[in-house]
Amino acid sequence: MDINITYARPDDDGPRSGPVKVGWLLNEDKGGILFDPPERVRSADMNKQHAKSASRCPAVINLESRYFSIACPYDMRLGFVRGAKGEAGLRNMLGDSSPVRGNKLGNVIHMVPEQEWRYPGRPTIQMSLPYVFITDEPVYLNQVAPFMHYRPDPMPGTIFGGRFPINLWPRPLMWAFEWHDTSKELVLTRGEPLFYCMFETMPQDRPVVMMEAERTPELENYIQLISGAVNYVNQTFSLFKAAEERRPATLLTPKRRS
Structure with a gap:
Protein backbone atom coordinates (compact mmCIF):
# COMPACT_ATOMS: atom_id res chain seq x y z
CA MET A 1 0.00 0.00 0.00
CA ASP A 2 1.42 3.41 -0.98
CA ILE A 3 1.49 6.01 1.77
CA ASN A 4 1.84 9.71 1.00
CA ILE A 5 1.58 11.99 4.01
CA THR A 6 2.29 15.71 4.15
CA TYR A 7 1.79 17.62 7.35
CA ALA A 8 1.92 21.39 7.70
CA ARG A 9 2.87 23.23 10.83
CA PRO A 10 -0.16 24.79 12.61
CA ASP A 11 1.23 28.29 12.01
CA ASP A 12 1.87 27.77 8.29
CA ASP A 13 0.58 30.68 6.20
CA GLY A 14 0.52 28.93 2.84
CA PRO A 15 3.18 28.14 0.24
CA ARG A 16 6.58 29.68 0.93
CA SER A 17 9.20 31.02 -1.44
CA GLY A 18 12.95 31.34 -1.42
CA PRO A 19 15.51 28.71 -0.43
CA VAL A 20 14.63 25.91 1.99
CA LYS A 21 17.10 25.64 4.85
CA VAL A 22 18.13 22.05 5.54
CA GLY A 23 20.49 21.29 8.39
CA TRP A 24 22.76 18.31 8.86
CA LEU A 25 24.57 17.08 11.94
CA LEU A 26 26.16 13.99 13.44
CA ASN A 27 24.20 12.46 16.29
CA GLU A 28 27.44 11.64 18.14
CA ASP A 29 30.95 13.09 18.24
CA LYS A 30 32.84 9.78 18.53
CA GLY A 31 34.81 9.26 15.33
CA GLY A 32 33.18 12.31 13.78
CA ILE A 33 36.34 13.21 11.86
CA LEU A 34 35.63 10.22 9.59
CA PHE A 35 32.37 11.65 8.27
CA ASP A 36 32.59 14.33 5.59
CA PRO A 37 29.93 17.03 5.21
CA PRO A 38 27.23 16.36 2.59
CA GLU A 39 28.44 17.63 -0.77
CA ARG A 40 26.23 18.97 -3.53
CA VAL A 41 26.43 16.77 -6.63
CA ARG A 42 28.03 18.48 -9.61
CA SER A 43 29.13 17.13 -12.97
CA ALA A 44 32.79 16.15 -12.88
CA ASP A 45 35.17 17.64 -15.49
CA MET A 46 32.43 19.87 -16.80
CA ASN A 47 32.64 21.26 -20.32
CA LYS A 48 30.87 24.62 -20.42
CA GLN A 49 32.53 26.05 -23.52
CA HIS A 50 29.87 24.93 -25.96
CA ALA A 51 26.41 26.49 -25.68
CA LYS A 52 24.80 23.07 -26.10
CA SER A 53 27.00 21.32 -23.53
CA ALA A 54 24.99 19.14 -21.14
CA SER A 55 26.67 20.87 -18.21
CA ARG A 56 24.92 24.11 -19.23
CA CYS A 57 21.51 22.48 -19.62
CA PRO A 58 19.01 23.97 -17.12
CA ALA A 59 17.39 20.57 -16.59
CA VAL A 60 20.75 18.98 -15.68
CA ILE A 61 21.70 21.88 -13.40
CA ASN A 62 18.32 21.77 -11.66
CA LEU A 63 18.51 18.01 -11.11
CA GLU A 64 22.03 18.10 -9.71
CA SER A 65 21.19 21.01 -7.41
CA ARG A 66 18.75 18.80 -5.49
CA TYR A 67 21.17 15.94 -4.80
CA PHE A 68 23.75 15.81 -2.03
CA SER A 69 26.37 13.08 -1.83
CA ILE A 70 27.35 11.24 1.35
CA ALA A 71 30.89 9.85 1.18
CA CYS A 72 31.84 6.39 2.39
CA PRO A 73 33.74 6.74 5.70
CA TYR A 74 35.57 3.38 5.55
CA ASP A 75 37.75 1.20 3.34
CA MET A 76 36.27 -2.31 3.33
CA ARG A 77 36.44 -5.54 1.35
CA LEU A 78 33.77 -7.95 2.48
CA GLY A 79 32.84 -11.48 1.52
CA PHE A 80 29.60 -13.36 2.15
CA VAL A 81 30.00 -16.59 4.12
CA ARG A 82 27.88 -19.19 5.85
CA GLY A 83 28.82 -20.71 9.20
CA ALA A 84 28.91 -24.36 10.21
CA LYS A 85 25.16 -24.30 10.85
CA GLY A 86 24.35 -22.41 7.66
CA ILE A 109 28.20 -2.94 9.47
CA HIS A 110 26.14 -6.06 10.04
CA MET A 111 24.14 -8.77 8.30
CA VAL A 112 20.37 -8.43 8.58
CA PRO A 113 18.72 -11.64 9.92
CA GLU A 114 17.91 -13.91 6.99
CA GLN A 115 14.19 -14.02 7.75
CA GLU A 116 14.10 -10.23 7.13
CA TRP A 117 15.68 -10.33 3.66
CA ARG A 118 13.41 -9.01 0.93
CA TYR A 119 14.26 -11.90 -1.43
CA PRO A 120 15.56 -15.42 -0.74
CA GLY A 121 19.22 -15.72 -1.58
CA ARG A 122 19.83 -11.98 -1.56
CA PRO A 123 21.52 -11.08 1.73
CA THR A 124 20.91 -7.60 3.13
CA ILE A 125 23.61 -5.76 5.02
CA GLN A 126 23.36 -2.42 6.80
CA MET A 127 25.87 0.23 7.80
CA SER A 128 25.05 2.47 10.74
CA LEU A 129 25.77 6.15 10.10
CA PRO A 130 25.49 9.22 12.36
CA TYR A 131 24.07 11.62 9.74
CA VAL A 132 20.84 13.39 10.75
CA PHE A 133 18.98 15.92 8.58
CA ILE A 134 16.53 18.45 9.98
CA THR A 135 14.37 21.32 8.73
CA ASP A 136 11.49 23.41 10.04
CA GLU A 137 9.43 23.14 6.85
CA PRO A 138 7.75 20.14 5.18
CA VAL A 139 10.61 18.43 3.31
CA TYR A 140 10.97 14.80 2.29
CA LEU A 141 14.40 13.18 2.09
CA ASN A 142 14.92 10.52 -0.58
CA GLN A 143 17.91 8.23 0.00
CA VAL A 144 19.03 6.76 -3.35
CA ALA A 145 22.01 5.04 -4.96
CA PRO A 146 24.79 7.34 -6.31
CA PHE A 147 23.68 6.84 -9.90
CA MET A 148 25.78 9.73 -11.28
CA HIS A 149 29.01 8.20 -9.97
CA TYR A 150 30.92 5.78 -12.24
CA ARG A 151 32.47 2.69 -10.67
CA PRO A 152 34.90 0.70 -12.88
CA ASP A 153 33.95 -2.40 -10.88
CA PRO A 154 30.21 -2.33 -10.19
CA MET A 155 28.90 -3.47 -6.83
CA PRO A 156 27.59 -7.06 -6.75
CA GLY A 157 24.13 -5.88 -5.80
CA THR A 158 21.90 -2.88 -5.32
CA ILE A 159 21.42 -0.14 -2.76
CA PHE A 160 17.94 0.52 -1.50
CA GLY A 161 16.95 3.55 0.49
CA GLY A 162 13.73 5.24 1.47
CA ARG A 163 11.69 8.41 1.68
CA PHE A 164 10.55 10.18 4.84
CA PRO A 165 9.81 13.72 6.13
CA ILE A 166 12.85 15.14 7.93
CA ASN A 167 10.82 17.94 9.53
CA LEU A 168 8.96 15.28 11.55
CA TRP A 169 11.34 12.32 11.60
CA PRO A 170 15.00 13.39 12.01
CA ARG A 171 16.82 10.11 12.57
CA PRO A 172 20.31 8.74 11.89
CA LEU A 173 20.58 7.32 8.38
CA MET A 174 21.34 3.72 7.55
CA TRP A 175 23.00 2.44 4.37
CA ALA A 176 21.40 -0.78 3.15
CA PHE A 177 22.75 -3.10 0.46
CA GLU A 178 21.16 -6.12 -1.22
CA TRP A 179 23.81 -8.65 -2.25
CA HIS A 180 22.72 -10.25 -5.54
CA ASP A 181 25.94 -12.06 -6.47
CA THR A 182 27.41 -13.44 -3.25
CA SER A 183 30.32 -15.05 -5.13
CA LYS A 184 31.77 -11.56 -5.57
CA GLU A 185 33.27 -9.36 -2.87
CA LEU A 186 31.75 -6.06 -1.82
CA VAL A 187 34.40 -3.34 -2.05
CA LEU A 188 33.81 0.01 -0.35
CA THR A 189 36.29 2.85 -0.70
CA ARG A 190 36.62 5.74 1.70
CA GLY A 191 35.73 9.05 0.05
CA GLU A 192 33.63 7.58 -2.77
CA PRO A 193 29.90 8.37 -2.84
CA LEU A 194 28.00 5.90 -0.66
CA PHE A 195 24.54 7.27 -1.51
CA TYR A 196 22.72 10.47 -2.47
CA CYS A 197 20.16 12.47 -0.53
CA MET A 198 17.52 14.19 -2.66
CA PHE A 199 15.18 16.69 -1.03
CA GLU A 200 11.57 17.31 -2.04
CA THR A 201 10.47 20.84 -1.21
CA MET A 202 7.12 22.64 -1.26
CA PRO A 203 6.75 24.09 -3.85
CA GLN A 204 9.06 21.78 -5.77
CA ASP A 205 11.05 24.53 -7.52
CA ARG A 206 12.54 25.94 -4.31
CA PRO A 207 16.33 25.53 -3.98
CA VAL A 208 17.93 23.81 -0.99
CA VAL A 209 20.52 25.54 1.20
CA MET A 210 22.52 23.03 3.23
CA MET A 211 24.07 24.05 6.55
CA GLU A 212 25.56 22.34 9.56
CA ALA A 213 23.07 22.35 12.43
CA GLU A 214 23.59 22.87 16.13
CA ARG A 215 22.84 19.88 18.34
CA THR A 216 20.56 21.80 20.66
CA PRO A 217 18.89 20.25 23.75
CA GLU A 218 15.50 20.63 22.03
CA LEU A 219 16.68 18.72 18.96
CA GLU A 220 18.39 16.00 21.01
CA ASN A 221 15.27 15.53 23.13
CA TYR A 222 13.08 15.27 20.01
CA ILE A 223 15.41 12.74 18.38
CA GLN A 224 15.31 10.68 21.57
CA LEU A 225 11.50 10.86 21.47
CA ILE A 226 11.34 9.07 18.11
CA SER A 227 14.54 7.00 18.43
CA GLY A 228 14.13 3.26 18.16
CA ALA A 229 10.43 3.37 17.27
CA VAL A 230 11.11 1.08 14.29
CA ASN A 231 11.94 -1.72 16.73
CA TYR A 232 8.45 -1.66 18.26
CA VAL A 233 5.99 -0.87 15.44
CA ASN A 234 5.71 -2.07 11.84
CA GLN A 235 4.56 1.22 10.34
CA THR A 236 6.50 4.19 11.73
CA PHE A 237 4.63 6.49 9.30
CA SER A 238 1.60 6.01 11.55
CA LEU A 239 3.51 7.89 14.26
CA PHE A 240 4.10 11.07 12.25
CA LYS A 241 0.97 12.82 13.50
CA ALA A 242 1.85 12.04 17.12
CA ALA A 243 5.41 13.25 16.53
CA GLU A 244 4.15 16.51 15.04
CA GLU A 245 2.05 17.19 18.13
CA ARG A 246 5.15 16.82 20.34
CA ARG A 247 7.52 18.70 18.02
CA PRO A 248 8.95 22.09 19.07
CA ALA A 249 8.21 24.92 16.64
CA THR A 250 11.92 25.34 15.83
CA LEU A 251 14.52 22.57 15.65
CA LEU A 252 17.01 23.90 13.11
CA THR A 253 19.69 26.21 14.55
CA PRO A 254 22.72 26.93 12.34
CA LYS A 255 26.03 25.78 13.82
CA ARG A 256 27.92 28.56 15.58
CA ARG A 257 31.52 28.97 14.49
CA SER A 258 34.08 30.15 17.05
Missing part, protein backbone atom coordinates in the same frame (compact mmCIF):
# COMPACT_ATOMS: atom_id res chain seq x y z
CA GLU A 87 24.01 -19.01 9.24
CA ALA A 88 24.77 -16.01 7.03
CA GLY A 89 27.75 -13.83 7.90
CA LEU A 90 30.43 -11.42 6.72
CA ARG A 91 34.16 -12.00 6.30
CA ASN A 92 36.71 -9.20 6.36
CA MET A 93 38.69 -10.09 3.23
CA LEU A 94 41.48 -7.62 4.06
CA GLY A 95 42.35 -9.54 7.21
CA ASP A 96 45.17 -7.99 9.22
CA SER A 97 45.69 -5.29 6.58
CA SER A 98 42.16 -3.95 7.07
CA PRO A 99 41.99 -0.29 8.20
CA VAL A 100 38.95 -1.27 10.31
CA ARG A 101 39.86 -3.49 13.26
CA GLY A 102 38.10 -6.84 13.22
CA ASN A 103 36.56 -6.30 16.65
CA LYS A 104 35.10 -2.97 15.47
CA LEU A 105 33.68 -4.13 12.15
CA GLY A 106 30.45 -5.38 13.70
CA ASN A 107 29.86 -1.97 15.27
CA VAL A 108 29.43 -0.28 11.90
Whole structure:
Protein backbone atom coordinates (compact mmCIF):
# COMPACT_ATOMS: atom_id res chain seq x y z
CA MET A 1 0.00 0.00 0.00
CA ASP A 2 1.42 3.41 -0.98
CA ILE A 3 1.49 6.01 1.77
CA ASN A 4 1.84 9.71 1.00
CA ILE A 5 1.58 11.99 4.01
CA THR A 6 2.29 15.71 4.15
CA TYR A 7 1.79 17.62 7.35
CA ALA A 8 1.92 21.39 7.70
CA ARG A 9 2.87 23.23 10.83
CA PRO A 10 -0.16 24.79 12.61
CA ASP A 11 1.23 28.29 12.01
CA ASP A 12 1.87 27.77 8.29
CA ASP A 13 0.58 30.68 6.20
CA GLY A 14 0.52 28.93 2.84
CA PRO A 15 3.18 28.14 0.24
CA ARG A 16 6.58 29.68 0.93
CA SER A 17 9.20 31.02 -1.44
CA GLY A 18 12.95 31.34 -1.42
CA PRO A 19 15.51 28.71 -0.43
CA VAL A 20 14.63 25.91 1.99
CA LYS A 21 17.10 25.64 4.85
CA VAL A 22 18.13 22.05 5.54
CA GLY A 23 20.49 21.29 8.39
CA TRP A 24 22.76 18.31 8.86
CA LEU A 25 24.57 17.08 11.94
CA LEU A 26 26.16 13.99 13.44
CA ASN A 27 24.20 12.46 16.29
CA GLU A 28 27.44 11.64 18.14
CA ASP A 29 30.95 13.09 18.24
CA LYS A 30 32.84 9.78 18.53
CA GLY A 31 34.81 9.26 15.33
CA GLY A 32 33.18 12.31 13.78
CA ILE A 33 36.34 13.21 11.86
CA LEU A 34 35.63 10.22 9.59
CA PHE A 35 32.37 11.65 8.27
CA ASP A 36 32.59 14.33 5.59
CA PRO A 37 29.93 17.03 5.21
CA PRO A 38 27.23 16.36 2.59
CA GLU A 39 28.44 17.63 -0.77
CA ARG A 40 26.23 18.97 -3.53
CA VAL A 41 26.43 16.77 -6.63
CA ARG A 42 28.03 18.48 -9.61
CA SER A 43 29.13 17.13 -12.97
CA ALA A 44 32.79 16.15 -12.88
CA ASP A 45 35.17 17.64 -15.49
CA MET A 46 32.43 19.87 -16.80
CA ASN A 47 32.64 21.26 -20.32
CA LYS A 48 30.87 24.62 -20.42
CA GLN A 49 32.53 26.05 -23.52
CA HIS A 50 29.87 24.93 -25.96
CA ALA A 51 26.41 26.49 -25.68
CA LYS A 52 24.80 23.07 -26.10
CA SER A 53 27.00 21.32 -23.53
CA ALA A 54 24.99 19.14 -21.14
CA SER A 55 26.67 20.87 -18.21
CA ARG A 56 24.92 24.11 -19.23
CA CYS A 57 21.51 22.48 -19.62
CA PRO A 58 19.01 23.97 -17.12
CA ALA A 59 17.39 20.57 -16.59
CA VAL A 60 20.75 18.98 -15.68
CA ILE A 61 21.70 21.88 -13.40
CA ASN A 62 18.32 21.77 -11.66
CA LEU A 63 18.51 18.01 -11.11
CA GLU A 64 22.03 18.10 -9.71
CA SER A 65 21.19 21.01 -7.41
CA ARG A 66 18.75 18.80 -5.49
CA TYR A 67 21.17 15.94 -4.80
CA PHE A 68 23.75 15.81 -2.03
CA SER A 69 26.37 13.08 -1.83
CA ILE A 70 27.35 11.24 1.35
CA ALA A 71 30.89 9.85 1.18
CA CYS A 72 31.84 6.39 2.39
CA PRO A 73 33.74 6.74 5.70
CA TYR A 74 35.57 3.38 5.55
CA ASP A 75 37.75 1.20 3.34
CA MET A 76 36.27 -2.31 3.33
CA ARG A 77 36.44 -5.54 1.35
CA LEU A 78 33.77 -7.95 2.48
CA GLY A 79 32.84 -11.48 1.52
CA PHE A 80 29.60 -13.36 2.15
CA VAL A 81 30.00 -16.59 4.12
CA ARG A 82 27.88 -19.19 5.85
CA GLY A 83 28.82 -20.71 9.20
CA ALA A 84 28.91 -24.36 10.21
CA LYS A 85 25.16 -24.30 10.85
CA GLY A 86 24.35 -22.41 7.66
CA GLU A 87 24.01 -19.01 9.24
CA ALA A 88 24.77 -16.01 7.03
CA GLY A 89 27.75 -13.83 7.90
CA LEU A 90 30.43 -11.42 6.72
CA ARG A 91 34.16 -12.00 6.30
CA ASN A 92 36.71 -9.20 6.36
CA MET A 93 38.69 -10.09 3.23
CA LEU A 94 41.48 -7.62 4.06
CA GLY A 95 42.35 -9.54 7.21
CA ASP A 96 45.17 -7.99 9.22
CA SER A 97 45.69 -5.29 6.58
CA SER A 98 42.16 -3.95 7.07
CA PRO A 99 41.99 -0.29 8.20
CA VAL A 100 38.95 -1.27 10.31
CA ARG A 101 39.86 -3.49 13.26
CA GLY A 102 38.10 -6.84 13.22
CA ASN A 103 36.56 -6.30 16.65
CA LYS A 104 35.10 -2.97 15.47
CA LEU A 105 33.68 -4.13 12.15
CA GLY A 106 30.45 -5.38 13.70
CA ASN A 107 29.86 -1.97 15.27
CA VAL A 108 29.43 -0.28 11.90
CA ILE A 109 28.20 -2.94 9.47
CA HIS A 110 26.14 -6.06 10.04
CA MET A 111 24.14 -8.77 8.30
CA VAL A 112 20.37 -8.43 8.58
CA PRO A 113 18.72 -11.64 9.92
CA GLU A 114 17.91 -13.91 6.99
CA GLN A 115 14.19 -14.02 7.75
CA GLU A 116 14.10 -10.23 7.13
CA TRP A 117 15.68 -10.33 3.66
CA ARG A 118 13.41 -9.01 0.93
CA TYR A 119 14.26 -11.90 -1.43
CA PRO A 120 15.56 -15.42 -0.74
CA GLY A 121 19.22 -15.72 -1.58
CA ARG A 122 19.83 -11.98 -1.56
CA PRO A 123 21.52 -11.08 1.73
CA THR A 124 20.91 -7.60 3.13
CA ILE A 125 23.61 -5.76 5.02
CA GLN A 126 23.36 -2.42 6.80
CA MET A 127 25.87 0.23 7.80
CA SER A 128 25.05 2.47 10.74
CA LEU A 129 25.77 6.15 10.10
CA PRO A 130 25.49 9.22 12.36
CA TYR A 131 24.07 11.62 9.74
CA VAL A 132 20.84 13.39 10.75
CA PHE A 133 18.98 15.92 8.58
CA ILE A 134 16.53 18.45 9.98
CA THR A 135 14.37 21.32 8.73
CA ASP A 136 11.49 23.41 10.04
CA GLU A 137 9.43 23.14 6.85
CA PRO A 138 7.75 20.14 5.18
CA VAL A 139 10.61 18.43 3.31
CA TYR A 140 10.97 14.80 2.29
CA LEU A 141 14.40 13.18 2.09
CA ASN A 142 14.92 10.52 -0.58
CA GLN A 143 17.91 8.23 0.00
CA VAL A 144 19.03 6.76 -3.35
CA ALA A 145 22.01 5.04 -4.96
CA PRO A 146 24.79 7.34 -6.31
CA PHE A 147 23.68 6.84 -9.90
CA MET A 148 25.78 9.73 -11.28
CA HIS A 149 29.01 8.20 -9.97
CA TYR A 150 30.92 5.78 -12.24
CA ARG A 151 32.47 2.69 -10.67
CA PRO A 152 34.90 0.70 -12.88
CA ASP A 153 33.95 -2.40 -10.88
CA PRO A 154 30.21 -2.33 -10.19
CA MET A 155 28.90 -3.47 -6.83
CA PRO A 156 27.59 -7.06 -6.75
CA GLY A 157 24.13 -5.88 -5.80
CA THR A 158 21.90 -2.88 -5.32
CA ILE A 159 21.42 -0.14 -2.76
CA PHE A 160 17.94 0.52 -1.50
CA GLY A 161 16.95 3.55 0.49
CA GLY A 162 13.73 5.24 1.47
CA ARG A 163 11.69 8.41 1.68
CA PHE A 164 10.55 10.18 4.84
CA PRO A 165 9.81 13.72 6.13
CA ILE A 166 12.85 15.14 7.93
CA ASN A 167 10.82 17.94 9.53
CA LEU A 168 8.96 15.28 11.55
CA TRP A 169 11.34 12.32 11.60
CA PRO A 170 15.00 13.39 12.01
CA ARG A 171 16.82 10.11 12.57
CA PRO A 172 20.31 8.74 11.89
CA LEU A 173 20.58 7.32 8.38
CA MET A 174 21.34 3.72 7.55
CA TRP A 175 23.00 2.44 4.37
CA ALA A 176 21.40 -0.78 3.15
CA PHE A 177 22.75 -3.10 0.46
CA GLU A 178 21.16 -6.12 -1.22
CA TRP A 179 23.81 -8.65 -2.25
CA HIS A 180 22.72 -10.25 -5.54
CA ASP A 181 25.94 -12.06 -6.47
CA THR A 182 27.41 -13.44 -3.25
CA SER A 183 30.32 -15.05 -5.13
CA LYS A 184 31.77 -11.56 -5.57
CA GLU A 185 33.27 -9.36 -2.87
CA LEU A 186 31.75 -6.06 -1.82
CA VAL A 187 34.40 -3.34 -2.05
CA LEU A 188 33.81 0.01 -0.35
CA THR A 189 36.29 2.85 -0.70
CA ARG A 190 36.62 5.74 1.70
CA GLY A 191 35.73 9.05 0.05
CA GLU A 192 33.63 7.58 -2.77
CA PRO A 193 29.90 8.37 -2.84
CA LEU A 194 28.00 5.90 -0.66
CA PHE A 195 24.54 7.27 -1.51
CA TYR A 196 22.72 10.47 -2.47
CA CYS A 197 20.16 12.47 -0.53
CA MET A 198 17.52 14.19 -2.66
CA PHE A 199 15.18 16.69 -1.03
CA GLU A 200 11.57 17.31 -2.04
CA THR A 201 10.47 20.84 -1.21
CA MET A 202 7.12 22.64 -1.26
CA PRO A 203 6.75 24.09 -3.85
CA GLN A 204 9.06 21.78 -5.77
CA ASP A 205 11.05 24.53 -7.52
CA ARG A 206 12.54 25.94 -4.31
CA PRO A 207 16.33 25.53 -3.98
CA VAL A 208 17.93 23.81 -0.99
CA VAL A 209 20.52 25.54 1.20
CA MET A 210 22.52 23.03 3.23
CA MET A 211 24.07 24.05 6.55
CA GLU A 212 25.56 22.34 9.56
CA ALA A 213 23.07 22.35 12.43
CA GLU A 214 23.59 22.87 16.13
CA ARG A 215 22.84 19.88 18.34
CA THR A 216 20.56 21.80 20.66
CA PRO A 217 18.89 20.25 23.75
CA GLU A 218 15.50 20.63 22.03
CA LEU A 219 16.68 18.72 18.96
CA GLU A 220 18.39 16.00 21.01
CA ASN A 221 15.27 15.53 23.13
CA TYR A 222 13.08 15.27 20.01
CA ILE A 223 15.41 12.74 18.38
CA GLN A 224 15.31 10.68 21.57
CA LEU A 225 11.50 10.86 21.47
CA ILE A 226 11.34 9.07 18.11
CA SER A 227 14.54 7.00 18.43
CA GLY A 228 14.13 3.26 18.16
CA ALA A 229 10.43 3.37 17.27
CA VAL A 230 11.11 1.08 14.29
CA ASN A 231 11.94 -1.72 16.73
CA TYR A 232 8.45 -1.66 18.26
CA VAL A 233 5.99 -0.87 15.44
CA ASN A 234 5.71 -2.07 11.84
CA GLN A 235 4.56 1.22 10.34
CA THR A 236 6.50 4.19 11.73
CA PHE A 237 4.63 6.49 9.30
CA SER A 238 1.60 6.01 11.55
CA LEU A 239 3.51 7.89 14.26
CA PHE A 240 4.10 11.07 12.25
CA LYS A 241 0.97 12.82 13.50
CA ALA A 242 1.85 12.04 17.12
CA ALA A 243 5.41 13.25 16.53
CA GLU A 244 4.15 16.51 15.04
CA GLU A 245 2.05 17.19 18.13
CA ARG A 246 5.15 16.82 20.34
CA ARG A 247 7.52 18.70 18.02
CA PRO A 248 8.95 22.09 19.07
CA ALA A 249 8.21 24.92 16.64
CA THR A 250 11.92 25.34 15.83
CA LEU A 251 14.52 22.57 15.65
CA LEU A 252 17.01 23.90 13.11
CA THR A 253 19.69 26.21 14.55
CA PRO A 254 22.72 26.93 12.34
CA LYS A 255 26.03 25.78 13.82
CA ARG A 256 27.92 28.56 15.58
CA ARG A 257 31.52 28.97 14.49
CA SER A 258 34.08 30.15 17.05
